Amino acid sequence: MEAENFLASGFGTRLSIESKSSGWCRLYEKARTWQPSRLKGIQVSANFGTPFLAATQVFDVRPVPRKWLSLNRTSDYAERFVDQGTILVTCSGSVGRSTLAYSSIGGVLVSHDLLRIAAIDPRWRGWVYAYLRAPSVRGMMMAAQYGHIIKHLEIHHLDALPLIEPSTTNTLDECNKAFKQVIARRNAAQVKMAQAESAFQENFEEATEQYDEASFVRRASDCLFGNRRRFDAWSHNPQKVEIETQLRAGAVVWTSLREANCDVWLPNRFKRVPAEDGVALIDSSQIFEINPDYARRISASGISDKNNGYVKPGWLMMSRSGQVYGLLGSVVIATAQHEGKLVSDDVIRIATNGTIAPGYLYVAMSHPGLGRPRTKSLAYGSSIPHIEVEDLKDFSVPRLAPEVEKRIAVLAEEAFALWSEADEAENLLAEIAEVEIERFLRGKGRTEQ
Structure with missing residues (x-):
């Protein structure tokens, strides 16, 4: 009612x-x-x-x-x-x-x-x-x-x-073909990403020491004279220390994003002025979703920042706020699906400028066991934790032999390309159906083909 x-x-x-x-x-x-x-x-x-x-x-x-x-x-x-x-x-x-x-x-x-x-x-x-x-x-x-x-x-x-x-009967076949493509490409992307993470992990030995999550001790000098005077326990947790020891043992070189001349920045805050004919806005959670609904459109006229709030394919995007058990510190690679859309000012941008392959940096930062625990340790704040750009610039990346990094990067980048292609196939399905509905409402009958 x-x-x-x-x-x-x-x-x-x-x-x-x-x-x-x-x-x-x-x-x-x-x-x-x-x-x-x-x-x-x-x-x-x-x-x-x-x-x-x-x-x-x-x-x-x-x-x-x-x-x-x-x-x-x-x-x-x-x-x-x-x-x-x-x-x-x-x-x-x-x-x-x-x-x-x-x-x-x-x-x-x-x-x-x-x-x-x-x-x-x-x-x-x-x-x-x-x-x-x-x-x-x-x-x-x-x-x-x-x-x-x-x-x-x-x-x-x-x-x-x-x-x-x-x-037409051909429409059924066309839709079935796209339906299978969506599933096949997403399955293939899952396989490639698992291969990339496995190829990264095999360069490092398994951790031998057990860490205590309940309590640990750190010297005050470690907080005062390093790590940007971070006194919050999360940034000094034993899991992070053990992982970094493990990574150093297998890395050829250990370099920070700052030393690698990567651009890391957060756009200035901009007003969300609704506009029906405006630009689609991607919020910080949608960058991690399959083919999200971009329902919000805003005016881009008042945005003045590096690249005016847009992103380019190949850049990395990181969620800078949230909860440590959620999306905080999660990373994705921007694809063609993100082009031409405004990305939230709560998303940190990382442009590698050719010094590190985007796919390799993604795996190094988001690997479930060797990367993500380290990015989460950058967070500060009790109610809604945040990651600071300056802390991220000092995030150290284990560098491996060029051929190893290339193999990992290609697998990860191919995975994101497949996810993007699956979204395109899914959007094609919606377009086909919408055209058919409009045709039906205009009174066009069914034809056998």
């Missing part, structure tokens, strides 16, 4: 489709939609539990579990694993956002806050996904949502969604 639903543009689109006597059906006739029951799992340590991902984490380029659940104490746990190729749709909060399951969430428990959809006929799976990605269909889903504070979408809402038939 919410009035806003009947005033939404998606509601008008739905009425227009349903007014047609033929050429469409209900989604449940072509696809099955289901959802696990509300989760009541028991959280345990990583050594004994099964990794769990919340709804928003599934959209991360590289999902990192933060919780592990006891499988024996998790009801209907088999339904919480997701098969590759399953369509996932957000059903609460920002409803209607769709993505595909691929190897990154294999063997992982996935939140019940994602609806699962699978085409009944495999020939239709590409078209069903393309249709759900179309902006007009996202509008229809948002017009069907309910709730005052947190919006929700139920299974029966999607089952009743009008699904138009593509104008």
